[in-house]
Amino acid sequence: MAKQFVVIGLGRFGGSVTRTLIExxxxxxxxxxxxxxxxxxSSIVQHIYQADSTDEQxxxxxxxxxxxxxxxxxxxxIQASILTSLILKDxxxxxxxxxxxxxYHSRVLEKIGVDHVVHPERDTGIRVAHQxxxxxxxxxTEITADFSLVEVSSFASxxxxxxxxxxxxxxxxxxxxxxxxPDNKVIVSPxxxxxxxxxxxxxxxxxxxxxHYFEGNYE
Ligand code: ADP
Numbered sequence: 501m502a503k504q505f506v507v508i509g510l511g512r513f514g515g516s517v518t519r520t521l522i523e524x525x526x527x528x529x530x531x532x533x534x535x536x537x538x539x540x541x542s543s544i545v546q547h548i549y550q551a552d553s554t555d556e557q558x559x560x561x562x563x564x565x566x567x568x569x570x571x572x573x574x575x576x577x578i579q580a581s582i583l584t585s586l587i588l589k590d591x592x593x594x595x596x597x598x599x600x601x602x603x604y605h606s607r608v609l610e611k612i613g614v615d616h617v618v619h620p621e622r623d624t625g626i627r628v629a630h631q632x633x634x635x636x637x638x639x640x641t642e643i644t645a646d647f648s649l650v651e652v653s654s655f656a657s658x659x660x661x662x663x664x665x666x667x668x669x670x671x672x673x674x675x676x677x678x679x680x681x682p683d684n685k686v687i688v689s690p691x692x693x694x695x696x697x698x699x700x701x702x703x704x705x706x707x708x709x710x711x712h713y714f715e716g717n718y719e
Contacts, residue, residue, distance in 0.1 A: 505529070506567040506593075508553045508584055510537040513599055513620050514573025518545060529567060531559075553584040556591075565591045572598035572614075578605050582612065589613045634715035638701060648708055651680075654700040655718050664692040672714040674706025 503526050507518045510532040521528050522544055529547040532538050538550040551558045553574070564570070570588045574581040578601065585598045589612060597616040600606035609617045623642070630640040630650070638651040658666060669675050679687045679694065680701040687694055696702070704711065 503527070503569060504567045505569050505571060506531065506564050507571045507573055508532070509573035509575070509581075509599075510534075510541050511573060511575060513575065514571065515541065517571055517573060529562070529564070531562070531564075554580050554587070556587045559587055559591065564588070565593060567593060569593070569595040569597065572596065575599055575601045581605070582608055585609055585614050586612050630715070633712075636718075637715055643705075646707055647705070648711055649677075649703065649705050650711055650715075652702050652704060652715070654696045654698060654702055656698065657719060658696040658700075659698045660695060662693050662695050663690055666696065668704075668714070672706070672718075673710035674704050674714050676702050677705050678703040 505521055505526055506529040507514050507521070508531045510518060510530055514530075514532075515537075518528055518530055518541065527547075528545055529549075530538075530541055530545045531549050531551050531553050532541075533550065533552045535550050538548055542548050549562055551562065553559060553572075559565075570593045572581055572585050572588070574584060581598060582605075585596055588596050595615050596613075597618060598609045598614045600609055600617050600619050601621070606617045606619065626642070627640045631637050634652070636653045636655060638653060640651075641649045643649055663676060676690060677688070679690050679696065680703065681687070682699040704714070706714070
């Protein structure tokens with residue numbers, strides 16, 4: 501079902517969130533204080549306003565409180581990000597997601613009641629480092645601080661073997677929860693007799709320690 505979002509700040513992060521929400525069929529209101537940014541997005545966002553989001557009165561007049569979910573995508577100006585998030589929570593917006601540029605910023609956002617703090621630069625850095633660490637790693641998603649879900653290309657030595665023969669859970673402690681085939685078919689919860697072939701992508705869940713061990717030591 502389409503939801504109503506308000507994105508504040510149309511920089512690289514906010515712009516990309518806005519584009520994707522629209523592609524996913526959601527209604528998006530966008531606010532940026534910079535005229536050039538507003539102009540850039542005016543052809544794809546129907547309700548777009550050039551305004552300073554630290555002005556509570558302006559946010560009220562724009563009807564921001566009718567949105568279910570607000571995304572504060574102001575990075576550089578930490579003070580504006582914090583003040584905007586505080587006003588949005590005071591206005592009673594059910595869900596506020598805000599981008600943090602460092603740990604102090606993140607801690608303040610959490611203290612003032614932001615529901616979800618995201619760290620795009622830090623998270624991309626972690627993901628890229630994992631990809632650099634292993635030639636086979638395609639994607640990496642942190643589930644908690646200790647557990648992750650990874651997508652790994654099958655290793656050449658796995659070709660033609662069953663999961664039972666590979667015995668990954670016993671050897672590395674992590675579990676293959678799905679296998680993506682080259683034709684995009686997905687085997688969810690594969691069984692012991694399912695075979696791995698070259699070109700398959702394994703979706704694996706485990707503790708970070710187990711996954712690092714698997715990535716670095718699989719033979
Ligand atoms: P990114 O790193 O994602 O590009 P930036 O911090 O560079 O993020 O961009 C944030 C955007 O937020 C900019 O387009 C800027 O004009 C906008 N912005 C900053 N402060 C305010 C504010 N008080 N009200 C509205 N928009 C703002």
